[in-house]
Amino acid sequence: MENGQSSVSRDAASTGEVSAVPAADITAICAAFDNDSHRMLDILRTVQDRFRCIAPSTMDAIAAQTGLTRIEVEGVASFYSFLSLTPRGRVTIRLCDDIVDRFTGLADVTAAFEDVLGIGIGETSADGAFSLEYTPCIGMCDQAPAAMINDVLLVGLTPQSARSAAEALMAGKTPEHLISDRFDELSPQERANRMVENNIRHAGEVLLGPVPADAGLAKAVEMAPAQIITAIEDSGLRGCGGAGFTTGRKWRFAAAETAEKHYVICNADEGEPGTFKDRVLLTERPHLLIEGMTIAARAVGAREGILYLRGEYVYLRPLLEEVLEQRRRRGLLGESILGIEGFDFDIRLQLGAGAYICGEEGALISSCEGLPGEPKTRPPFPVNRGYLGFPTVVNNVETFCHAARILDRGAGWFHAMGTEGSHGTKLFSICGDCLNPGIYELPYGHSVWDILEMASGQEAAAVQIGGPSGTMIARDSFDRKLTFDDLATGGAIIIFNGDRNILEIVEYYMSFFVHESCGYCTPCRVGNVFLQKAIAKFRKGLANPDDIDYLKDLSATIIETSRCGLGMTSPNPILSTLQNFPLVYSAVSKPSKDGIRDTFDIQSAIDSARKIAKRRSYLYDRDFTK
């Protein structure tokens, strides 16, 4: 898996083609997306959903329809985890393999599925009915273990509930009917709420308290675009996805560009393990989000927008499509919004397909363009040349929601909350070892202790702030503050108690980054694999004190030379634990007595030579003369 041997899936795809998809079906699917190569992800998702596989002959047909080469289609199809070149089961069960799920009984849940379905992880049943696989964090850490069954979400799984779900599926029940026998009669909102809990533990003043409908948009249409931008700048709003760029400045840069078109894109690809705040906003405040995007469109002069929804949140698609349709009917989207001549804006929903890197601004744009989710070279920046080369504002779900509220209540109202440099409120998604995991909307400036008290997690031995790409802190740092200047986070706070093995967590996080690196640049693609292997040495007790220096040295190279934020932060799980939990490393590394590294095993090293020579070693097989 982690070594470079990757030819298997491709070879299997070229020989294991079970069902040739009728050419007429491919033609129809491509035509539904205007044969537009920029809609490649939609085309491939549709093919995958309907035929469970994207076979070479299918790729040839898609290439012919969209004017691409097959290798270009294959480049996209082979990039995203939810697309497959080999047949997947009609029901594909993806168990969330986050560290929080592992700590809440994932192994037993997996065993229940494997036992009932008769297949192991990574396998598809012989009749093509079921596939079982692991997938990284699906944004349900407050109700782990969780699973995606096709487009349906199951949460809070136990071995018993997993077993009965698997048995029902085996007996022919559809995934939807696992949720309710009357699933078809439920509204999209009811379906979402039946599948997933919101777990709103603390509603703040800005987002989760009472929000009047479209009050911000009503104010915005009375203002000139420049005034809207000034209001957002004056509020001090900074991006809520993790990077914290000043929102008003971003809008100002995009608005200043003279271009035929401008775009507004919402980044609803929250993939940082332990983050699930946007899930709750998308469920409970979808109108506020679209309102915020519409205000941004007015500010920068965009007529088209894209809501990029992570593939893991596909269960929210019907809900969001309904909201978009409602707003079109009410004159809040489309032409002449609120009756204002020339204020035209509409939004299309773009589903992702299982790729953490698409949360990176440039990669997200690549993905919207129907390309593999690879970050773009900067400069040019998206505000100058983004989607299809046009000036583009990309903001997080929460950022757009805040923007709409700021327009309604005023910049001063928002600016007065929080601390200097970190204004307003923030949604924190808290999970792990605490009694009350869920969503907390709080002003910036609370300490980690405050959070632990609210969530009843005071026993914590370690807290991961900002997910794996953030920082892991120990008890002596719990009085630090959640602000951009101290502990910055896109929202993820993961609590670990004293029973958890820090190195197990670090090893998991490194395997996550190896899985999610796009592979474009050398240091991130290769270096993270080496970091993962090095941590495995510590876990096995085979590390020397020198290996600590090796970890630091290799991490420094990856951070300095990587092309995007993923590689610039992927060594953080190692570096922050080396700094804050140094004893964890020194306790399991010991100096070598004889100068020979413990990882070197002479017996396995000469084993292939034994096989080739068809005899034992004179030196190392002591019983040779006997």
Next chain:
Amino acid sequence: MSPDQKNEAGFTFTIDGVEVTARAGQTILEAADEAGIYIPRLCDHEGLRHQGSCRVCTVKAGGRSVAACTQPAEAGQTVENETAHLTKMRRDLVEMLFHEGNHLCPICEASGNCELQAMAYRLDMTDATRFPYLEPCRAVDATHPDIALDTNRCISCGRCIRASQDVDGKGVFGYVGRGIHRRVAVNGDNLADTDAEVTDHAISSEVCPVGCIIRKRVGFATPIGERKFDKGLIGHEIEEKRK
């Protein structure tokens, strides 16, 4: 850069203290090449689009580490190139590429013409390496009558992809997969299934920097000892412009 752009007003910046003239729109690497200053690179190649993926051309511009091949030159900028620190970064990257694939120089036909090998010499990669070997085991594609492909030696520079698309107008190669599984593949079931020809620019000896794309029946035509990098360090042609 086309010659007519030379009329545009130039500006200056420094690389390792040497003043360099650049034009608007030039990258640091382009300006350095013209000035006779060599910045090591593997994925970048004359006449092809810049990609910025190998990161070997990492320089410090105004204190920030950037890829020189894609970073626009700026007036008055201070660029560091040949410092001990940057050479160490580059050596790490080259070492990563050696360990990601199977690079056994003594048995490789590209030895002496190989840019990866030559870069290792230039960056003084003489100590025992520290990284584990990933030892890929991919099938060699020898289906084409004139060309063979051993992607175990590929360094994912993508020069063949860009040469085929932009120079040959074909699209024989492309990337597939993600992360450590990302690699160069061909537009079809195998190379014989594509419209690749041995006369393609993408197949020429200058485009593939390593021994991945192999032209059949010409191996060892130039003896070891008389090969490209037997005559001088990689980059010497650029550096000689300054002399």
